[in-house]
Amino acid sequence: xxxxxKASNVFVINLAYYRKKDWYRFIRIIDDRFSMxxxxxxxxxxxxxxxxxxxxxxxxxxxxxxxxxxxTAYCELHGIKNDGRxxxxxxxxxx
Numbered sequence: 001x002x003x004x005x006k007a008s009n010v011f012v013i014n015l016a017y018y019r020k021k022d023w024y025r026f027i028r029i030i031d032d033r034f035s036m037x038x039x040x041x042x043x044x045x046x047x048x049x050x051x052x053x054x055x056x057x058x059x060x061x062x063x064x065x066x067x068x069x070x071x072t073a074y075c076e077l078h079g080i081k082n083d084g085r086x087x088x089x090x091x092x093x094x095x
Contacts, residue, residue: 010060015051016091017063018043025068031081064091 018026023040027033037043054061066087074090075082 010058012060012062013054014062014064014091014094015047015054016087017047017065019065020044022066022068026066029068029072029082030087032083035084064094066091 018040020040023043027036030036037046051061051063071082071087071090074093075086078086080086
């Protein structure tokens with residue numbers, strides 16, 4: 001969910017960034033594997049397009065490198081599945 005940057009009235013969006021070295025572990029720990037890209041390269045191309053589109057729409061985009069251990073702990077703490085919604089919530093808490 002975007003938030004308003006007080007300094008410039010620009011909406012800031014935190015965007016999850018998954019490291020290439022973490023990709024195979026990442027797809028093993030998520031609960032919605034069926035909805036994720038098969039390879040990091042496919043995901044990264046989509047990530048870059050999404051980021052570019054958001055910037056072109058006037059948003060400030062902040063890449064949030066996802067630490068898989070922190071993500072797993074977050075999901076366990078909140079009793080939620082590690083799915084797209086949970087990952088979005090996790091990334092948006094990183095302000």
